[in-house]
Amino acid sequence: MEDLDFRLRPRPRVAVVGAGWSGLAAAVALVERAEVSLLEAAPQVGGRARRVAADGESIDNGQHILLGAYRDTLAVITRVEGDVRKLFLRLPLELHFPGLVRLRAPRHCPAPLNVAMALACARGLDWRDKWGMLRLATALSLREPPSGMSVSSLLAAHGQTERARRFIWEPLCVAALNTQAHEASARVFARVIRDALMHGRADSDLLIPRHDLSRIFPDLALTYLEARGGVVRTRALVRGIRTTEAGVSLRLDDKTEEFDAAICALPPHAAAAILRESADAAGLCATLESYDYEPIITCYLWYPPGTRLPSPMIGLSGAIAQWAFDRGSLGGAPGLIAVVVSAAARLREATGPSLAESIDAELRREFPALPPPVRSRVITDRRATFRCTPGVSTPACRLPSGPLYFAGDHMIPGYPATLESAVRSGGSAARLLLADLLAG
Numbered sequence: 001m002e003d004l005d006f007r008l009r010p011r012p013r014v015a016v017v018g019a020g021w022s023g024l025a026a027a028v029a030l031v032e033r034a035e036v037s038l039l040e041a042a043p044q045v046g047g048r049a050r051r052v053a054a055d056g057e058s059i060d061n062g063q064h065i066l067l068g069a070y071r072d073t074l075a076v077i078t079r080v081e082g083d084v085r086k087l088f089l090r091l092p093l094e095l096h097f098p099g100l101v102r103l104r105a106p107r108h109c110p111a112p113l114n115v116a117m118a119l120a121c122a123r124g125l126d127w128r129d130k131w132g133m134l135r136l137a138t139a140l141s142l143r144e145p146p147s148g149m150s151v152s153s154l155l156a157a158h159g160q161t162e163r164a165r166r167f168i169w170e171p172l173c174v175a176a177l178n179t180q181a182h183e184a185s186a187r188v189f190a191r192v193i194r195d196a197l198m199h200g201r202a203d204s205d206l207l208i209p210r211h212d213l214s215r216i217f218p219d220l221a222l223t224y225l226e227a228r229g230g231v232v233r234t235r236a237l238v239r240g241i242r243t244t245e246a247g248v249s250l251r252l253d254d255k256t257e258e259f260d261a262a263i264c265a266l267p268p269h270a271a272a273a274i275l276r277e278s279a280d281a282a283g284l285c286a287t288l289e290s291y292d293y294e295p296i297i298t299c300y301l302w303y304p305p306g307t308r309l310p311s312p313m314i315g316l317s318g319a320i321a322q323w324a325f326d327r328g329s330l331g332g333a334p335g336l337i338a339v340v341v342s343a344a345a346r347l348r349e350a351t352g353p354s355l356a357e358s359i360d361a362e363l364r365r366e367f368p369a370l371p372p373p374v375r376s377r378v379i380t381d382r383r384a385t386f387r388c389t390p391g392v393s394t395p396a397c398r399l400p401s402g403p404l405y406f407a408g409d410h411m412i413p414g415y416p417a418t419l420e421s422a423v424r425s426g427g428s429a430a431r432l433l434l435a436d437l438l439a440g
């Protein structure tokens, strides 16, 4: 009935501003029901999860990892690609700090028993570490931590040992929330742990991209959109956005353009910048401007071909970086290792070459036989994600004055900034927009 209703109306003209994963997901959800124009300021789509060129090779703006629990992301990739399996290396959850700790979830065991089994069989943790972790995991499955509590306070309140904090909880916190444990929201952390570890067995699986990030979704989404009449415009910087009597007006460099409705799929600071001329957006702008951000640094080190890590993803126990990925074993250039430094505000002053040297030295302490790297490249995203502290508030998902909707990785209440939050928010904004147009 809904579909029939839509077929009898002219297709609405809808603008999606921002072609990161949230804007792309929104456009994919809309394109069969609306005339979609996707406007992106950069020369390419993909936003914070895309390929970049490095001396003739493709690397990513930052190493990413997905989880089996990313349902909306896997669904939209399936929609544009058909088969997600070939895009990722799928591994049961594994935290491997060579020579120190190894915790691996068994492949064929239902959740949450797989977590208990992983703990029971973990190497490098004693019974006190394991018993404390089991108690905390059980507590998190039963009740939410207080809203103002930090992850460090949560770990202290539940008597976690030094090893459990250092090798399990704190690395998981920094990886999932991109925020140091003493600042991170315990409530958000608990939700992520519950979603990933306590529901389906496959939810905790790690999905490591086998290709560059643009090939995982943005390129496929572009093809999908253009095949269905969607218009994708890059180098289209939107400078202002406001609701009008007829819908939404966008101001670009040389003109204004009118649409029946729009989705603004920008990070908080960029959304606030274009909303300033909207009379009824003052409260929303205040919320958008209240976000703090955390950088993520990815250091690519090209070692001679044949250089391998013991696993595709390993934990690092030094002072700078948290994870190293063997890109060579994942389909990238042989010998290429990507090292990730999350919650990197503490390294604000560090520069590319000296940071690469320090990271190489850190890797070398773990693997003394490593040959010297041939070259390196450090990529820092200063606003990689919002800082996920207690009490971060989520902005409204539409303006009261007209059909202007919002998407982005900050738009899912109680969750950190991830690809899944971005994609889920894009789909929700598209559904809300279509429902309103249908009702109106």
Ligand SMILES: Cc1cc2nc3c(=O)[nH]c(=O)nc-3n(C[C@H](O)[C@H](O)[C@H](O)COP(=O)(O)OP(=O)(O)OC[C@H]3O[C@@H](n4cnc5c(N)ncnc54)[C@H](O)[C@@H]3O)c2cc1C
Binding pocket: 017, 018, 019, 020, 021, 022, 023, 039, 040, 041, 042, 045, 046, 047, 048, 049, 061, 062, 063, 064, 065, 066, 236, 237, 238, 239, 265, 266, 267, 270, 274, 296, 297, 298, 381, 383, 384, 385, 407, 408, 409, 410, 417, 418, 419, 420, 422
């Ligand atoms: C280095 C790094 C590592 C990460 N690792 C992970 C990970 O392992 N797992 C995970 O799930 N998540 C990870 N994330 C987070 C994830 O990449 C983001 O949550 C997600 O990409 C955000 O998508 P988005 O669409 O909300 O925003 P964005 O990707 O920021 O998209 C917004 C788009 O809008 C465009 N734009 C801005 N202003 C304008 C304007 N005025 N007019 C037109 N266009 C405009 C921008 O150019 C951009 O393309 C990582 C992020 C970074 C940076």
